Amino acid sequence: MNTPVTTEPAGNERLVVTRQARLTAKLTTHVQTVAVGGVLLVLLLVFAFSADQFLTVNNVLNLLRQIAPTMIVAVAMTFVITSGGIDLSVGSTVALSGSLLAIAIAAGWDPTLALVAVVLLGAAIGFVNGWFSAYHGIPAFIVTLAMLSIIRGTALRATEGYSTPIPRDTWVVTLGQGRLFGIPVPAILALVIAVAGWFVFAKTPFGRYVVGMGSNAESLRRSGVAVRKVGLSVFVLTSTAAAVAGVLVATRLASGSANAGVMFELEVITAVVLGGTSLFGGRGSIVGTVLGALVLGVIANGLVLLHVSPFYIQILQGAILLLAIFLNQKIFSRFATRT
């Protein structure tokens, strides 16, 4: 299969490969990741000088603990959005998994079993999302919007609107509150998932097919790839990640609530888009997503330290999303289309 077909004695017409051409190609594909890295740096400097407590070890660790759930789901969401889809149901899944974890433990379940069960439930939710959107061609936007409502309703029904405490002596509480070598467990988990996500996205055939799907799904199908399986898998990734995030949120607060994760999907999507992933699919960056999540975490944390009303944070987050999409489409895409 791999003996090249030669047409006629080939004169060496190959153009010279210049270092510069390759460098330009590389740089332009990563221009937005570099940009968001710059934004992060500027924010760090601004808050370091304006808020005394910002650069304390405690505050930084606290910031990382708080942003971990967003980062974990945003890494998975990068796959969905790059494949040309979107998952709006992640916030509801955070609420459902946290609530059910607390309820199950309160009902006397073994905490480990309860943990495994809610994560599997997350995977099952992803299966439903993927089945409708990848196998039946219903737009992911509508499918996951419907699921947002169904799952949030289920969580509210299961808890009757009350939050359920998780006893502090169950081991799962360490997931949200514990530290390993002084670093919060959620931050370690987020780091591990981000590295794994980067590896799968950039180095494996699956990651390649996710990009191909967002780029030209029909081309991928004609190349013999099981496109629908890829399309379903990405939703299993986000929902599973959301279930894990729900566990982290609930165990950090030692309480499961059906009101957790409201507008969480917006925060996650903002982090992803901010990192340079195209909402139209085909272009994505895990490194960018991690940086995007950090930017959101730093802004939220820094503004609280500066005693800015938390209501502004929500306004700001929406504004950032809008601006990121705007820049993505108007400016950065221009770099990417022609090199």
Added chain:
Amino acid sequence: MSQRESTTDRIVMRDIRKRYGMVDALRGVTLRLGPGEVVGLVGDNAAGKSTLMKILAGAVVPDSGEILVDGAPATYTSPREAHELGIEMVYQDLALCDDIDVAGNLFLGREPRTAGGLMLDERAMHAQAREHLDALRIRIPLTDLPVRALSGGQRQAVAIARAVTFGPRVLIMDEPTAALAVSEVRTVLELIRTVARRGVSVILITHRLQDLFEVCDRLCVMYEGTLRADLDAHTTSLEALVEEIVGRGHAA
């Protein structure tokens, strides 16, 4: 007359039908193809040429009809299964992933892997891509450029290279030269002759009729979802072919 089947036929498509809603794209088409044979498939726009070939390539599933490969009935429903039988196609709409680089597009779905199949072997992919492109005399300096950065002709060349790279036994080319410069067209025609000499069966769809006479053994004319004529390319004149295509001398 030349549609008479013989035991050595590589491909036989029998009574293929396909409807798209109200459009009868194919109304019972029968086509045969021998080893090493080059068949030109011509006809008006919307005659059904691309649909017929997508069916042969597994990208479209026919409503009815059967396909024999090397005399054995083949019931494939996906491009992957067609690939496994050695059937490759250059699509009219190219079907490249713009965001994936040149090497990635060449090997899409068949990437060289390392680490027990877990990882892409980028190094091998780029090295092999370079080798294949050079052998085909395709001038694309960087195999790690995303395909969207290429010119229309270069993109077409990548699509052709992709179909040829995996050693097909049947090569279908749906207007492969539409975006190519004169010298590149010559290269593609030369390529067709080369692979045909090695026993690859080729189906070429093109509206450049003069090209057909250079490389084809037979010329099949389609008209509104049917196969209207099957001509010997060596004895047919350009005028006769044009008459068949536009349909003079036939009751409509």
